[in-house]
Amino acid sequence: MAQNQFFVDSGKLSSAALEHKHLIENDPSARASHMEYMEGMEKISSGIMDKVLSEVKAFDYNQYNAADVERAINSENCTIEGFKALLSPAAMPFLENMAKRAKTETSKHFGNTVYMFTPLYIANFCENYCIYCGFNCYNDINRKKLDMQEIEHEMKVIADSGIEEILILTGESRGMSGIEYIGEACKLARQYFRNVGLEIYPVNTDEYKYLHECGADYVTVFQETYEPDKYETLHLMGHKRVFPYRFEAQERAIMGGMRGVGLSALLGLSDFRKDAFATALHAYYLQRKYPHIEYSLSCPRLRPIINNDKINPLDVHEKQLCQVLCAYRIFLPYIGITVSSREQKHFRDGIVKIAATKVSAGVSTGIGDHESKYEGWEDESAGDEQFEISDARSFDEMYGDMSSEGLQPVLNDYVYV
Amino acid sequence: MDSKDTFTLGGKEFKSRFILGSGKYSMELVKAAVENAGAEIITLAVRRTNTKKNENILDYIPDNVTLLPNTSGARDAKEAVRIARMSRELGCGDFVKIEIMRDSKYLLPDNAETIKATEMLVKEGFIVLPYMYPDLYAARELASAGAAAIMPLASPIGSNKGLATKEFIQIIIDETDLPVIVDAGIGRPSQACEAMEMGAAAIMANTAIATAGNIPVMAGAFKAAIEAGRSAYLAGLGRVLWRGASASDPLTGFLRD
Numbered sequence: 001m002a003q004n005q006f007f008v009d010s011g012k013l014s015s016a017a018l019e020h021k022h023l024i025e026n027d028p029s030a031r032a033s034h035m036e037y038m039e040g041m042e043k044i045s046s047g048i049m050d051k052v053l054s055e056v057k058a059f060d061y062n063q064y065n066a067a068d069v070e071r072a073i074n075s076e077n078c079t080i081e082g083f084k085a086l087l088s089p090a091a092m093p094f095l096e097n098m099a100k101r102a103k104t105e106t107s108k109h110f111g112n113t114v115y116m117f118t119p120l121y122i123a124n125f126c127e128n129y130c131i132y133c134g135f136n137c138y139n140d141i142n143r144k145k146l147d148m149q150e151i152e153h154e155m156k157v158i159a160d161s162g163i164e165e166i167l168i169l170t171g172e173s174r175g176m177s178g179i180e181y182i183g184e185a186c187k188l189a190r191q192y193f194r195n196v197g198l199e200i201y202p203v204n205t206d207e208y209k210y211l212h213e214c215g216a217d218y219v220t221v222f223q224e225t226y227e228p229d230k231y232e233t234l235h236l237m238g239h240k241r242v243f244p245y246r247f248e249a250q251e252r253a254i255m256g257g258m259r260g261v262g263l264s265a266l267l268g269l270s271d272f273r274k275d276a277f278a279t280a281l282h283a284y285y286l287q288r289k290y291p292h293i294e295y296s297l298s299c300p301r302l303r304p305i306i307n308n309d310k311i312n313p314l315d316v317h318e319k320q321l322c323q324v325l326c327a328y329r330i331f332l333p334y335i336g337i338t339v340s341s342r343e344q345k346h347f348r349d350g351i352v353k354i355a356a357t358k359v360s361a362g363v364s365t366g367i368g369d370h371e372s373k374y375e376g377w378e379d380e381s382a383g384d385e386q387f388e389i390s391d392a393r394s395f396d397e398m399y400g401d402m403s404s405e406g407l408q409p410v411l412n413d414y415v416y417v
Numbered sequence: 418m419d420s421k422d423t424f425t426l427g428g429k430e431f432k433s434r435f436i437l438g439s440g441k442y443s444m445e446l447v448k449a450a451v452e453n454a455g456a457e458i459i460t461l462a463v464r465r466t467n468t469k470k471n472e473n474i475l476d477y478i479p480d481n482v483t484l485l486p487n488t489s490g491a492r493d494a495k496e497a498v499r500i501a502r503m504s505r506e507l508g509c510g511d512f513v514k515i516e517i518m519r520d521s522k523y524l525l526p527d528n529a530e531t532i533k534a535t536e537m538l539v540k541e542g543f544i545v546l547p548y549m550y551p552d553l554y555a556a557r558e559l560a561s562a563g564a565a566a567i568m569p570l571a572s573p574i575g576s577n578k579g580l581a582t583k584e585f586i587q588i589i590i591d592e593t594d595l596p597v598i599v600d601a602g603i604g605r606p607s608q609a610c611e612a613m614e615m616g617a618a619a620i621m622a623n624t625a626i627a628t629a630g631n632i633p634v635m636a637g638a639f640k641a642a643i644e645a646g647r648s649a650y651l652a653g654l655g656r657v658l659w660r661g662a663s664a665s666d667p668l669t670g671f672l673r674d
Contacts, residue, residue, distance in 0.1 A: 107628055108575050292492050292519040334522050415464045415490055415500055 006131040010140035021138050024129070024236045034232040034243050041245045042204040042252065048285045049247045055080075056226055056278045064088035073101050078331045083280065086327035087273050095319060098326040102355045105333035114407045115336075115358040116398060117165035118158055119199070121367050122146045122185055124383045125176035128238030130224070132269065132302070134384070135171045137238065144367040144383025145176055151185050155192040157370045161362050161395040164411040165195040167220070172201035172240055179207050183214035190215035194412040197262075201239065202249035208256025217416070219253035220262030220298065221246060225270040226278030234269060250286060260294035261286070262338065267324065268302030268316040276324040280331055287332075296336030296358070297328055318347055322354070329355040341389040348391055349405055361398035363389050422651065424596050424618045426458075427512065427544030427565045429483065433457040434613065434643050436598065438623030439465075439487055446627050451479055453636035460485045460514055460621065463504045485546065487514040494533035501538050513538060514568065515547040524574045528555040532562060539563035548600055551585040556593050567593060568621065570601040571612065575624045577604030580611060590616045606635075606642030613646025 007025055009018060023030045037043055064085040072082030073094060085091060086098060123145035126135045134141060146154065158166065166189050170177040182200055189196045197218035198211060208219065225231050228243050235241045250261040263283055265275035283295045304315035316324075321343075328337060338358040339348050348359055364370050367383025393401065402409045423430045437450035439460040450456040459478055463486050478484060486504035491497035494517065501513045515538070517530045531547045532555060538545045544565045549555055551569035559567055569589055572581035579602060580586070590597045596618030603609050609620045620643055629635035 108577075108624065111624075111627055287522055291522060294521050334524075410465070413462070413464050413490075415503060 008139065010138060012140050013138060017138070021129070025131075028232070031232070031236055032241055034228065034235065034241050036242065037245055038239055038242055040204075041239070041242060044205075044248055044251060044255070046248055046251055048251065048282065048289065049244055051285055052226065052278055052281045053228070055281060056274050059084060059274055059277050061088040061273045061277075064090045066090055066093070069094050070097075073097050073330070080281070080284075080331075083327060083331035084277065086330060087277055087324065089273075091323060091327070092319070095323055095326070098323065098330065099354045102326040102329035103353065105329050106355055106357065109334050110357050112406065112408050113357070113410045113413075114352045114402050115165070115410045115413065116163065116361050116395070116402070117167055117195075117197070117358065118161075118163045118360055118362045118395070119167040119169055119340075119365070120151075120154055120158060120370070121169045121365055121383070122151055122154075122182075123173070123177040124171040124367050125173040126171035126238075127173045127175065128240040129236045130238075130240060131234055131236060132266075141384035145181075146368050148184055148188065150368055152188050152192075154368060154370045155188060158362065159192040162399070162411065163362060163395050164193055165197070165414075166193045167197040167199055167218075167360075168216070169199045170201070172238065174201065174239075179203060179210060183211055186211055186214035186216045190416075194416070195414045197260075199262075202246050203252070205252045205255045208253045208258060210256075212257040215416075217259040217414075218262065218294075218296075219250065219258050219260075220264075220296075221249040221253075222264045222266060222298070222300070223247060223279070223282070224266045226265055226275050226282070227270045230270040247282075250282075251290075254286075254290050254293050258293075260296065260336075262296040262298060262336075264298035264300060266300050266302065267321065268304070268314070271314050272301070272316045272320065272324065273314075276327070280328055283332060283335060294336065295332075296338055297332075298338045298340065299325055299328075300340060300342055321347075322351065325351060325355040341391040341393075344390045345393065345401075349401060352402065352407060353405065359398065359402070361393055362395040363392070365389060422647070426546070426596065429544075431457050431483075431619075433640075434619040434647060435609075435639055436460065436485065436619055436621040437626075438600065438621045439489065445632055446623075447478060449626065449633040449636035451482060453633045454626070454640045456482065458483045458485050460487050460623075461509070462487055462489045463500050463507070463509070464490045466504075466507055466509070483512065484509050485512050485514050486510075487516045487548075488534070489516045489518070491515075491517050491534075492519050493517060493527075494530045494537060497530070497534040498537050498541075501534075501543055502541075505543075511542060512544045512546070515545060526550055526570065528552055531555070532558045535559050535562040535564050546598065551582045551589055553585070553588050553592060556589045560593050560595050564595060566596040566598050566618065568598045568600040571599050571608070572602030572604075574601040576602050577625055577628070578602050579604050579608040583611075583615070586612070586617070587615050606638045609639055610642040610646035610649075613643050614649045616650050617646075619643075 068085035069091040072085040124135050125143050126137050129136050196216045198216045199220045231243050265279045301316040337356045339356040341360050341363040366385040399409050423432050433455040435454045435456050436458040437456045439462045459482050486509040488497040488500040497515050497517050515531050515534050517527045518524045519527050526548050528550050535545050535547050546566045547559050547564050548568045556567050569586050572578035598619045599612040599617045600621040603622045604625050626635045
């Protein structure tokens with residue numbers, strides 16, 4: 001994949017900004033070290049990152065054959081070796097059998113339930129330059145940060161729709177959306193929802209503790225890619241550039257008292273088989289260290305370019321995504337799997353019957369536009385969206401569709417204790 | 418079956434020895450548990466009742482059935498107590514099944530915290546049924562803390578693996594005076610039957626029925642198996658279970674006076 005396919009120069013940037021942008025894009029030595037913590041970033045002694053990275057490095061998915069895959073599908077407990085086989089290209093012909101096994105595991109642990117939630121973006125200011133992301137600091141988009149009144153209004157609109165679990169998201173800007181701002185949003189959310197999750201920039205343990213006290217109980221952080229060298233070429237500037245600080249976010253969130261953590265790679269940024277392996281392994285080692293915590297995996301992907309599928313054997317089509325999710329389920333049968341509205345209706349309806357346990361509904365990834373999305377009310381001051389969604393079903397539609405698929409939609413399975 | 422063969426929990430008498438667990442709820446399952454398996458007690462997770470509309474699980478449960486709210490989601494005694502109080506406030510009565518898990522993978526109960534929670538909740542007037550890992554010492558402590566029954570697990574929850582802890586459950590049945598309700602892991606009617614033959618007071622199951630091909634038929638099969646096992650226990654199991662051969666000459670034939 002050509003690295004510069006993402007580079008876009010906005011005409012609104014000053015010449016100094018453009019010059020800096022071009023410098024860090026073209027000269028790796030001009031970028032900060034991605035493995036060194038920046039000032040203020042808490043260092044914890046974990047050990048998990050080294051373990052995951054060395055196992056990922058050694059993972060050669062081409063060494064697995066059909067027999068390995070069949071053994072993995074049929075073994076009572078899937079080992080790490082078995083999981084590797086399930087992620088390998090050799091497993092592709094066994095997708096249906098993998099799906100059957102995954103379905104069995106899902107129903108053993110979750111019955112026929114499917115959890116529903118909605119994300120709420122409260123700000124899209126960002127200090128990072130991640131070259132593939134629409135929110136990146138060099139991108140010319142409508143920036144917006146909702147004030148508390150606006151947040152409350154959004155929450156009311158969402159809560160009135162029937163949703164009981166909310167995921168609060170921000171762009172990654174400490175300056176524009178600081179911890180206290182997010183904390184206040186959590187306090188508000190506790191009044192309208194039973195369950196509050198966060199997907200914000202990684203913070204230190206004491207800050208997670210504060211946010212937990214404000215009402216948040218779940219934290220999701222996407223590592224994007226677990227391959228540090230690739231990570232370095234994609235996250236050129238800002239605190240997100242620091243690979244280990246991001247990697248350790250879940251652990252700090254747990255130490256801060258959060259009840260559950262979510263993880264993911266953005267599949268397709270790098271070698272998706274290795275990234276999927278790393279994601280699950282990250283969760284696996286966290287679970288061994290912190291067995292009382294609830295874990296969940298997400299599965300965002302970069303879509304392959306249409307009609308271009310022969311160019312990159314590592315493109316993540318629906319079949320590959322399904323393979324990854326089945327492998328996750330067989331390896332980690334107890335784990336939550338969330339499938340966002342980046343995926344289309346047919347995929348989400350199908351995958352909840354196999355492996356996924358949680359779907360979003362009534363989604364807007366813009367800022368302050370739930371009312372327009374829900375009620376056709378337009379607000380020109382709304383902030384731009386991070387990505388376009390592919391499944392625009394409302395809460396009611398999703399609830400109805402899940403029920404008619406024979407599933408039991410669950411709005412809340414949580415008590416705040 | 419003798420119609421007077423009942424068991425008592427917290428002063429309330431129950432005839433049916435099948436209790437529906439809370440793992441995988443659906444309207445169909447609750448209906449089958451009541452109509453086909455004869456359940457008089459149905460567990461429900463308080464955390465699932467903590468919802469605003471549409472899917473309140475309490476609506477699924479018929480009025481003549483005793484609710485057994487559980488504390489799933491609790492990770493220590495304090496949290497379990499808080500959830501139990503919440504359940505009482507929600508109008509779910511005084512029964513509570515304590516579930517305290519600090520392992521999200523196997524969901525094994527934490528006996529030490531369960532004993533603490535039992536002590537606290539009994540003091541608050543709850544009828545406490547603790548879900549526990551079958552350990553005799555813990556069972557004794559639960560009994561002296563005032564538990565209404567002991568609920569040892571047969572194997573990991575949802576695993577359908579049957580009586581993996583059989584020997585230890587038998588010890589608890591033999592050594593404690595409380596009703597022993599075998600909970601978690603019962604995968605088939607024959608396993609439920611076996612636990613009843615051992616002297617269990619009742620069986621709690623959910624996944625085995627919820628994941629069956631035909632839910633009502635499987636619910637009926639559990640009912641029949643539990644009754645058969647109970648009858649066998651009451652009848653006194655025959656010599657067929659004794660190990661070793663019978664000597665043809667009596668071993669004590671040499672005794673003279």
